[in-house]
Amino acid sequence: MALPDYCKYIIIGAGMHGLSTAYHLARELRTKKRGSGSDILVIDKTAIGAGASGIACGVIRNNYYQPAMQELISHSVNIWEEDADGYGYLPVGYMQISPESMHEDVHAIYERQKDIAYGSEFIEGEKDCLRYMRGNIFEDWRARNITSILHEKKGGYAHNTKALYRLADKAEAEGVRILTGVEVKELVQNGCISAVETTKGRIQCDYTIIGAGPWANHFWKMLGLPDAIDVKDPDDNIHPNMKMWTYWSLQEGTLGVDPSYGLDNQGKMPPVIHVDTDAPLYSSEDQTLITDDMWGIYYKPDFHFGGIQGGCMPNRVETQEVAVDPYGIDSPDFIVGPEFAHTWTSALAHCQKRYEDQYDRYSKQPSGGLGAFSPDNFPVFDVFRENCYFIADSSHGYKMIGVGKLVAKEIMGERQALLKPFRFDRYENGELLPESKSPFPWS
Numbered sequence: 299m300a301l302p303d304y305c306k307y308i309i310i311g312a313g314m315h316g317l318s319t320a321y322h323l324a325r326e327l328r329t330k331k332r333g334s335g336s337d338i339l340v341i342d343k344t345a346i347g348a349g350a351s352g353i354a355c356g357v358i359r360n361n362y363y364q365p366a367m368q369e370l371i372s373h374s375v376n377i378w379e380e381d382a383d384g385y386g387y388l389p390v391g392y393m394q395i396s397p398e399s400m401h402e403d404v405h406a407i408y409e410r411q412k413d414i415a416y417g418s419e420f421i422e423g424e425k426d427c428l429r430y431m432r433g434n435i436f437e438d439w440r441a442r443n444i445t446s447i448l449h450e451k452k453g454g455y456a457h458n459t460k461a462l463y464r465l466a467d468k469a470e471a472e473g474v475r476i477l478t479g480v481e482v483k484e485l486v487q488n489g490c491i492s493a494v495e496t497t498k499g500r501i502q503c504d505y506t507i508i509g510a511g512p513w514a515n516h517f518w519k520m521l522g523l524p525d526a527i528d529v530k531d532p533d534d535n536i537h538p539n540m541k542m543w544t545y546w547s548l549q550e551g552t553l554g555v556d557p558s559y560g561l562d563n564q565g566k567m568p569p570v571i572h573v574d575t576d577a578p579l580y581s582s583e584d585q586t587l588i589t590d591d592m593w594g595i596y597y598k599p600d601f602h603f604g605g606i607q608g609g610c611m612p613n614r615v616e617t618q619e620v621a622v623d624p625y626g627i628d629s630p631d632f633i634v635g636p637e638f639a640h641t642w643t644s645a646l647a648h649c650q651k652r653y654e655d656q657y658d659r660y661s662k663q664p665s666g667g668l669g670a671f672s673p674d675n676f677p678v679f680d681v682f683r684e685n686c687y688f689i690a691d692s693s694h695g696y697k698m699i700g701v702g703k704l705v706a707k708e709i710m711g712e713r714q715a716l717l718k719p720f721r722f723d724r725y726e727n728g729e730l731l732p733e734s735k736s737p738f739p740w741s
């Protein structure tokens with residue numbers, strides 16, 4: 299396809315947010331008779347799913363301590379359910395399995411799920427948790443120090459690229475054009491954005507939408523936004539000069555057994571399992587102590603990844619200059635190594651006996667990837683330079699298929715209450731989202 303000189307809406311990034319916004323905006327334009335999909339161009343420097351969306355574990359859960367996140371995810375789960383087969387969405391449910399230090403927080407999550415009619419069950423007490431897991435899910439369950447379980451009956455996971463191609467097909471059926479192999483080098487600004495300078499030439503536009511995932515900081519800089527900001531916390535303390543974007547290396551991998559090895563007591567696909575615990579973790583290879591600090595793990599049988607796929611806590615990247623490119627499994631710096639394989643397979647064995655002697659079946663395929671995180675680790679959804687919508691999801695966002703729908707409505711002039719808690723001025727106003735006691739930066 300030739301590069302057009304002009305397109306009314308330019309969407310940068312063919313990941314979950316760019317594609318979802320493209321499809322939903324095209325629908326908005328058509329149904330409101332204010333244009334059509336042919337007014338929208340999606341540009342990606344590499345390909346559909348070349349960023350975080352294409353390597354994501356694909357877990358979809360509502361388990362968030364922040365009410366605003368719970369409501370937003372609940373909206374997204376409805377979108378997943380609208381076309382479950384098309385998106386490769388498997389509504390197997392999700393379990394947050396926790397130690398006593400998280401009991402109160404997770405109970406609060408459960409109470410709010412009742413308020414928003416998000417179906418879940420809450421099990422309390424060490425004995426009842428063990429009975430629930432062994433009786434209903436895995437008879438070989440044996441994780442220790444577990445005193446509460448939140449069992450979400452909705453959510454689960456999706457086959458990461460299938461959902462992206464489905465969104466791309468739907469967008470193209472509405473007339474949206476998707477151009478890959480075109481890199482944005484500059485946002486031409488004159489107060490607002492008047493054009494996008496790419497490796498193939500300049501395209502004039504009226505409105506730009508950025509869904510650049512781990513490349514958020516690149517576009518933040520192109521917009522001339524500050525590298526560091528002052529952040530006011532809810533007690534009115536100012537935290538000066540906090541870096542706007544920091545990076546974490548997400549630790550994920552696959553145990554190369556047949557996925558059916560991970561089925562539940564009934565031979566069915568189990569819920570996605572997420573365990574946090576303060577029980578010491580010992581090596582399943584040589585029984586040495588790996589950690590006696592709090593640790594966490596998540597996993598699921600996954601036919602798309604070809605095994606038991608999951609991860610554990612990410613590592614914060616401390617270097618000043620972070621090479622986002624080459625991204626994902628092509629990165630020499632941010633794929634997981636033997637240490638992850640050892641910890642994760644030992645954690646699997648801690649949870650279930652069947653994984654006891656399986657560590658040498660860990661898949662040697664490269665996996666894992668980088669995420670860009672905001673100062674409070676939560677998304678920024680906001681308009682900058684008057685006509686540039688920035689969808690910076692702080693690495694929460696594969697599950698957030700519905701954000702594109704809400705953004706499309708905002709672009710049409712309808713403010714969305716679900717997006718309000720995620721505005722950039724929350725840092726200045728001390729309206730941060732509450733922090734949980736989870737060992738993960740995104741819970």
Ligand SMILES: Cc1cc2nc3c(=O)[nH]c(=O)nc-3n(C[C@H](O)[C@H](O)[C@H](O)COP(=O)(O)OP(=O)(O)OC[C@H]3O[C@@H](n4cnc5c(N)ncnc54)[C@H](O)[C@@H]3O)c2cc1C
Nearest residue numbers: 311313314315343349350351355356357482511695696697
């Ligand atoms: C290993 C891993 C596992 C994850 N697991 C989950 C999970 O289980 N559940 C969940 O909800 N979230 C998960 N996430 C987070 C989730 O994947 C991301 O938050 C989400 O996919 C981001 O979507 P996006 O559309 O913003 O960005 P991306 O999918 O990263 O897409 C950005 C696109 O922008 C393009 N681009 C970048 N720069 C330019 C440029 N200059 N010009 C043109 N195009 C450009 C890239 O090529 C890329 O295709 C995971 C992330 C990682 C790394």
